[in-house]
Amino acid sequence: MTRFGKEGFDGDFFELVLEHPDPQSPAWRNWKPGQFVMVRPTAWEHNPLWGRPFSIYRADEDGLSVFFQIVGRGTERLAKLEPGDEVTVWGPLGNTFAVREDAPTLILAGGIGLAPFAEYVRRHPHPENLKVVFGHRPPVECYPLAKMAERVSCQSCRETCPADLDDFIALLGRVIPDYCRDGLVLACGPMPFLKTVQRIVAEHGGKAQLSLENRMACGVGACLGCVCDHKEEGPVSVCARGPVFWSDEITF
Numbered sequence: 001m002t003r004f005g006k007e008g009f010d011g012d013f014f015e016l017v018l019e020h021p022d023p024q025s026p027a028w029r030n031w032k033p034g035q036f037v038m039v040r041p042t043a044w045e046h047n048p049l050w051g052r053p054f055s056i057y058r059a060d061e062d063g064l065s066v067f068f069q070i071v072g073r074g075t076e077r078l079a080k081l082e083p084g085d086e087v088t089v090w091g092p093l094g095n096t097f098a099v100r101e102d103a104p105t106l107i108l109a110g111g112i113g114l115a116p117f118a119e120y121v122r123r124h125p126h127p128e129n130l131k132v133v134f135g136h137r138p139p140v141e142c143y144p145l146a147k148m149a150e151r152v153s154c155q156s157c158r159e160t161c162p163a164d165l166d167d168f169i170a171l172l173g174r175v176i177p178d179y180c181r182d183g184l185v186l187a188c189g190p191m192p193f194l195k196t197v198q199r200i201v202a203e204h205g206g207k208a209q210l211s212l213e214n215r216m217a218c219g220v221g222a223c224l225g226c227v228c229d230h231k232e233e234g235p236v237s238v239c240a241r242g243p244v245f246w247s248d249e250i251t252f
């Protein structure tokens with residue numbers, strides 16, 4: 001059964017609110033930001049065959065939700081779900097972002113990569129240590145940034161032309177070094193954005209975690225559809241070994 005809402009978001013952005021699979025199970029009681037779920041409405045039958053991975057946006061006794069953007073046929077069909085439609089959810093899956101309570105922590109999000117940080121920000125015991133820098137193309141109102149800005153310092157940069165992208169990369173180049181001595185950098189977003197973060201952090205000798213959003217099929221390490229290159233372990237499944245990696249562990 002699902003409840004379904006898109007309140008507060010524009011365009012192709014939706015919050016899918018689901019009845020909680022099992023709020024009392026230890027895995028769900030202890031879930032942490034960075035983890036994800038595989039979502040598959042039963043109405044999909046065999047097409048598409050595989051569920052789709054989404055970061056857990058919220059999960060508590062009231063429900064489980066993911067925040068998603070329509071990009072293809074799976075997300076298009078998710079957006080059309082009606083209250084009462086049945087959805088299968090596998091999770092919580094994957095590992096989590098580090099929390100360094102007393103360290104200045106920079107959260108870098110690109111587009112829908114903002115989703116896993118909503119709960120990270122809500123739960124952090126020292127929000128004064130957090131700063132969010134958010135790059136996006138659709139208007140900022142499409143994303144849940146305003147809610148995060150009630151708790152932590154947030155800066156958003158919209159890309160409307162190629163020069164905006166250069167400005168955003170320049171901003172990353174200015175802000176990341178401040179967190180490279182004693183702080184922590186966390187990033188989630190498209191691959192080119194993660195590569196840029198990885199490069200700047202490496203140049204300044206910092207510590208960063210990157211959450212990868214590789215395409216996934218099984219979500220549990222069985223199909224090898226989501227591998228990335230781990231420097232020590234070779235090819236590893238992002239779903240089972242990640243999706244969060246230390247930036248110096250992986251090569252793109």
Ligand SMILES: Cc1cc2nc3c(=O)[nH]c(=O)nc-3n(C[C@H](O)[C@H](O)[C@H](O)COP(=O)(O)OP(=O)(O)OC[C@H]3O[C@@H](n4cnc5c(N)ncnc54)[C@H](O)[C@@H]3O)c2cc1C
Nearest residue numbers: 052053054055067068069071072073074075115213214215
């Ligand atoms: C761990 C993880 C967490 C994620 N969290 C979120 C989230 O919170 N919210 C959200 O909206 N999306 C998230 N994604 C991406 C989401 O899974 C894809 O957008 C979704 O699977 C696309 O399905 P589709 O059937 O609509 O698109 P398809 O029809 O399969 O593909 C349509 C287009 O989307 C592109 N695409 C497909 N999968 C991805 C992907 N993983 N990353 C980038 N582009 C993709 C394809 O290349 C293609 O251009 C996450 C992915 C991972 C791996």
Ligand code: FES
Nearest residue numbers: 217219223224239
């Ligand atoms: S999605 Fe199948 S191994 Fe990761």
